[in-house]
Amino acid sequence: xxxxPPTAAIVVIGDEVLSGKVTDLNSPFLIRELYARGVKIVExxxxxxxxxxxxxxxxxxxxxxxxxxTTGGIxxxxxxxxxxxxxxxxxxxxxQSETIAARIRARHPEASLRMAMxxxxxxxxxxxxxxxxxxxxxxxxxxxxxxxxxxxxxxxxGARFVGTPFVSRAIYLDAHxxxxxxxxxxxxxxxxxxxxxxxxxxxxxxxxxxxxVDGADAKAVAAAYEEIRAKMDPSWIVVDPGE
Amino acid sequence: xxxxPPTAAIVVIGDEVLSGKVTDLNSPFLIRELYARGVKIVExxxxxxxxxxxxxxxxxxxxxxxxxxTTGGIxxxxxxxxxxxxxxxxxxxxxQSETIAARIRARHPEASLRMAMxxxxxxxxxxxxxxxxxxxxxxxxxxxxxxxxxxxxxxxxGARFVGTPFVSRAIYLDAHxxxxxxxxxxxxxxxxxxxxxxxxxxxxxxxxxxxxVDGADAKAVAAAYEEIRAKMDPSWIVVDPGE
Numbered sequence: 373x374x375x376x377p378p379t380a381a382i383v384v385i386g387d388e389v390l391s392g393k394v395t396d397l398n399s400p401f402l403i404r405e406l407y408a409r410g411v412k413i414v415e416x417x418x419x420x421x422x423x424x425x426x427x428x429x430x431x432x433x434x435x436x437x438x439x440x441x442t443t444g445g446i447x448x449x450x451x452x453x454x455x456x457x458x459x460x461x462x463x464x465x466x467x468q469s470e471t472i473a474a475r476i477r478a479r480h481p482e483a484s485l486r487m488a489m490x491x492x493x494x495x496x497x498x499x500x501x502x503x504x505x506x507x508x509x510x511x512x513x514x515x516x517x518x519x520x521x522x523x524x525x526x527x528x529x530g531a532r533f534v535g536t537p538f539v540s541r542a543i544y545l546d547a548h549x550x551x552x553x554x555x556x557x558x559x560x561x562x563x564x565x566x567x568x569x570x571x572x573x574x575x576x577x578x579x580x581x582x583x584x585v586d587g588a589d590a591k592a593v594a595a596a597y598e599e600i601r602a603k604m605d606p607s608w609i610v611v612d613p614g615e
Numbered sequence: 616x617x618x619x620p621p622t623a624a625i626v627v628i629g630d631e632v633l634s635g636k637v638t639d640l641n642s643p644f645l646i647r648e649l650y651a652r653g654v655k656i657v658e659x660x661x662x663x664x665x666x667x668x669x670x671x672x673x674x675x676x677x678x679x680x681x682x683x684x685t686t687g688g689i690x691x692x693x694x695x696x697x698x699x700x701x702x703x704x705x706x707x708x709x710x711q712s713e714t715i716a717a718r719i720r721a722r723h724p725e726a727s728l729r730m731a732m733x734x735x736x737x738x739x740x741x742x743x744x745x746x747x748x749x750x751x752x753x754x755x756x757x758x759x760x761x762x763x764x765x766x767x768x769x770x771x772x773g774a775r776f777v778g779t780p781f782v783s784r785a786i787y788l789d790a791h792x793x794x795x796x797x798x799x800x801x802x803x804x805x806x807x808x809x810x811x812x813x814x815x816x817x818x819x820x821x822x823x824x825x826x827x828v829d830g831a832d833a834k835a836v837a838a839a840y841e842e843i844r845a846k847m848d849p850s851w852i853v854v855d856p857g858e
Binding site: 554 | 631632633634642647650655656658662663690691692725727729730761763794797800810812813814815
């Protein structure tokens with residue numbers, strides 16, 4: 373038996389996402405990568421480039437989860453306020469990272485060292501062939517907003533986040549949810565260690581509802597799955613759902 | 616001159632999004648539609664199918680924004696707990712909606728009337744040719760999670776959300792952000808009624824940074840935009856960014 377899985381939350385920082393100029397690709401990527409490693413994502417938030425709002429969100433969520441990831445707002449311009457906000461959230465001053473400062477001096481000698489100011493005591497690692505810093509402090513990982521850079525950073529640190537991979541089963545039904553809702557509720561009540569989901573669709577697919585069973589324990593998932601299969605009308609079950 | 620724009624937040628409810636089985640298409644759609652109408656989206660949250668978590672999120676955000684939209688969790692199965700949670704959030708009991716109950720009796724006479732239980736006093740309108748209920752209570756709109764149904768619902772109510780459409784300008788630069796970060800910060804300080812954003816990219820595009828100016832007042836946006844253009848090195852400006 374496995375214990376409770378490690379938990380994570382994701383904070384996407386960027387006015388450009390909230391105004392629809394850019395579609396957030398980072399949280400779907402992080403969700404998939406973390407979930408595949410057995411980490412349970414409990415919440416995703418998309419918030420604006422505002423120091424106080426970011427600080428409050430990071431403080432609240434970092435207390436609730438094992439790992440918190442932020443994306444966006446770490447460049448050198450005035451709208452990049454994530455590091456200042458994270459420092460506030462963890463109640464530390466900003467301090468210059470020598471690792472990042474050396475990188476900036478080597479590449480842009482004329483540039484300000486604003487981007488090198490990180491929460492005091494933060495860990496700085498270089499990803500993407502040594503060009504992108506991954507900054508972490510307490511349980512908060514500060515990742516870039518540009519998807520290719522964010523992925524390079526996650527590649528560097530991903531192996532650290534390890535749970536027992538979740539087990540998932542699905543059964544496809546050609547029936548209305550109303551026809552089996554009560555039976556399914558009873559099965560969920562009897563199998564509290566798994567999560568049973570029911571997802572209808574209203575298009576031309578060969579099934580009307582996908583019922584899923586998810587959990588950390590393979591035996592528990594299998595038991596709930598078998599009970600669903602046994603209690604549904606056999607004529608509803610779609611063997612080849614085309615998914 | 617326009618006053619402060621109306622504000623909105625979006626709450627996406629669904630374990631299937633947090634486990635990466637489904638990519639949320641609803642919040643990008645709502646962001647685009649609302650922003651185009653001049654509504655400022657202040658936050659998006661993706662949360663699990665849990666009554667207490669949904670209730671707390673809805674309560675908190677509904678107090679902070681003019682309009683709150685939830686998507687998902689309104690079907691007839693045990694994992695559909697949004698209406699119960701919204702009732703809790705607005706401190707009302709659940710009561711049967713005659714509009715929804717009549718629809719269920721006509722189409723699924725054998726089904727339970729669970730889906731007809733809405734927060735007492737909620738407004739129920741039918742969208743999508745009379746088949747999908749749009750449920751609203753106070754400033755909370757409860758929309759379905761299935762994208763086609765959610766869009767049908769928004770089509771019914773969208774005209775209600777009207778602000779002064781935002782004005783947006785962009786200038787494309789072949790330069791590093793570090794080369795103009797300080798100048799741009801000064802311009803932002805001098806033009807507080809607009810939001811200036813700076814978005815780098817690291818691919819083969821003919822520009823390296825897109826600088827945007829956004830605001831509710833066209834004159835203020837134009838003034839900031841012209842100042843940026845005047846203060847950037849003319850050789851940086853990319854006239855045909857290929858966007």
